[in-house]
Amino acid sequence: MGRAVGVVWLAGWCGCAALLTEARAASVAEVGTAVARRLRPAERCSSAVRRGDGVWLGCASGVWRAGPSDLALVLPCAEEAPGAVRVRPVAAGPFEAVAASPCGLHFLAPDRPAWQAPLPGAPSLLDTAPAGDAWVVADQRLWRCPPGAPCEVRADLEGLELEDPGARLLALADGPRLWIAGRLLDPGPTWREEPSPGPGHAPLCGPRGELLWVDEAGRLRAPGVSPRPPPAPVLPGGRVVAAEGFPGGIWLADRRWFYVLREAGWVRGPLPPGHGRALPVAGELEGGLPWLLADDMLHRPAPAAASAAAWCPAASALQPGLGPGWAAGDALPGGRAWLPRLAFGLGSRRGEAAQSIGGVVARRAKTTRWRLAVGISWPLEGLVDDGLEAGRAALQRERRLAAAERLALFEELAAARDRLCRAAGGPEERLELHALDEMLAVVRASGEAP
């Protein structure tokens, strides 16, 4: 039922949005952002939930709460891995948020101590359903944890690759799903894999708890919806690097812009200066838009600002090279094993031969011989298995990975430069620009020696 409602809602939404945005990209409304809070000394925050004036933060050192003028560490949990502490909103009840960390599962409220749900192990994945329950993966099992009540096991996860760094838990309206190793699994009585619309798609929980899929270009798809896909926003900055649904809309971001799909259509805004990914703050919206969490700063929606004066000089358009085009054996693919070994030899021998009969030398001869040799040989085992082919393939793979890594780093730095250049250029920004330009020069020139 929930899925059907979601599909109908999405279809209507898409039709409306298509009229607005499909024809021209210029019809995408623009918004801006303004700094709401600086989160220092909280560092490497990767999730946030906003309720009123307070924001719960999942950071590397634990759970923090940012008030209007204060910032406090609520649940210390020394865990260096970013993303290990995750907070999600709780829709109903006395609690505002729930946090999963290596220290346990805690329900949070500003006016009472955190309540720890009894779990046999540290939770690794967390999401909250619209009804308010928390779904958690812990101790190789899937748990449902209502706020303030004991958790109950809902599925056994033995044998699944829960260590996959991209694993996610989606609390959809019609039940949880596990996104593991590129497969979306429905943990019912028998594991069922949800069909994906195509390669490169990732699932997300839609505004009504329905299942949506988004590809790298930002195109949204939903199972069972008419063939006409929802219109995609124009992504001038490249591919989508973050996508989340929230009650009331969908949030996408590439490295330079964020996009929010609401009932009125898409709006987009420039990401604030910084290097890291910008994520939406779950919970309450402001003007129908979520706050942003980026580089340990909270940003709130603001009217679109006029473009800052062009204080940034144009960046060099020179991309980093892909590395050496030559790879060992390219000139003779597969033919190495057929090449023989040649041998040439030259020799000489000088000597004497004497024959004596009865103690009297009868004959004596001097000899000089020259020897010239030419040989050719084939190691036949090489015809069956050239042991170096595996090494050659590994080298090419390493080179591809290195080139991709360098291009991704270059793109990240170039995006950070673009984001910086959209802000007003003060001394701090100019210094940062200088650093980025030096780093870009390094990445551009950091290939293998030719």
Added chain:
Amino acid sequence: MRRLGVRGWAGLGGLLALLAAGPVPGQEDEGWGLDLVAGEVEPGWGQAGGALALEEPPAAAPSAAPVEPAARRTPRTPACLRREPSSAELVRAAVEVAGLGAGEDRERAWRVRVAGFLPKLTAGVDMDVGDRQDFRYEPGSPRVDQLQVDDGWGWDVGLSLDLSGAAYRADELQVAREAVRRARERRELALEVIRLQHARLRLLRGGLPTAGSDEGAQLAELGALLDAWTGGRFADRLCRPRAGR
């Protein structure tokens, strides 16, 4: 050579002088390029070091305007910034100290490539030592001894060439993979050094901090890290926190 004449010698001298003088100013390939591959600092790149970044908007492009005169410097700029090394100098030193120079990669790759075309040379000397004796008896006749001696020296020289080595060899693959790893390490090292240096410059924007302050402790830590990466080559040129609280 005899035909070169005076004009020829003059022309040759002029050409050598031109080569010694280097590229014409303004015609360098990329004024802002940090040529880690060659392990060289492009002329004009970051020569003013931190002072450039702090005192004047860097403009960050090859065609940027030159550094403004000192009259526009902010009064809070510490004087020690003038002797600070540029990021390019720091990166070059760090790469050298780490033994990650691109020149070594190039040289190693060239040597292993050439080695694939070289034949195996064998040489040997041998000597024949031996004789053959036989005795013949005939009734009524004296015994006849026959002795045959063969002595002599010989030499052999051989060349064997494995043509598959001309395509590529296992050593070449290993060197190439090592070069990929070293290029990655070189880049990470350079980025780390630039990050450290700019973190220091950000701290120095507010003036030279005292040793007892938080900023002073941060500056000392960042300076120590840079010393570690660069082998202490710029220990006397980096701004350090001043004494006091």
